[in-house]
Amino acid sequence: MxxxxxxxxxxxxxxxxxxxxxxxxxxxxxxGAPERGGSYPVGVVETRAPLNVREKPTVYSYVVKQLHPHQKVQLECQKRGGWVDGNPVWYRLHGSKGWVSARYVHNLRPVRSC
Structure with missing residues (x-):
């Protein structure tokens, strides 16, 4: 006891x-709040092949660029979008007008909602 x-x-x-x-x-x-002068949460790409960054949070959106496996990225915010392998969460990348599926990015800290 x-x-x-x-x-x-x-x-x-x-x-x-x-x-x-x-x-x-x-x-x-x-x-967790970049507007207070802090940095954005970081995520790590968890794929074996390049990860597509999409224009909108859906797999049917245009690919705007690709990220390399194990690459670190800054995550601006998260929102629900198209489902990817059972995960509906997408992250908006900081400094880019693109979205990546949370299924393939491991966030190292909590990410605020968009």
Whole structure:
């Protein structure tokens, strides 16, 4: 019982200290809102072949460019679009007028809604 309580306290402290600790989320300069002067969340392309960046959040939209496997990209926001392998979420790329399916991009931090 004592061990279970200690683990619960340790997890709670980690959750509370994560955003506040010197090496936590706040140290990156972003708490999920770029309009407060922070950077945008980063995502990593999780494919073996180039990933198409689309004009709109659907696979039927024009391809505007491609991303390389394991490439890091800045994610501006997310919204629901066309389903890709059971995932309806799409990310708008920062600095580009393109969208990528969240099915193939692993976000390293939460991404705000568009």
């Amino acid at each position: 004592v061990k279970k309580a200690w683990v619960t306290y340790a997890l709670a402290a980690g959750v509370l200290m994560g955003p506040l600790a010197p090496a936590g989320w706040a140290a990156t300069g972003d708490a």
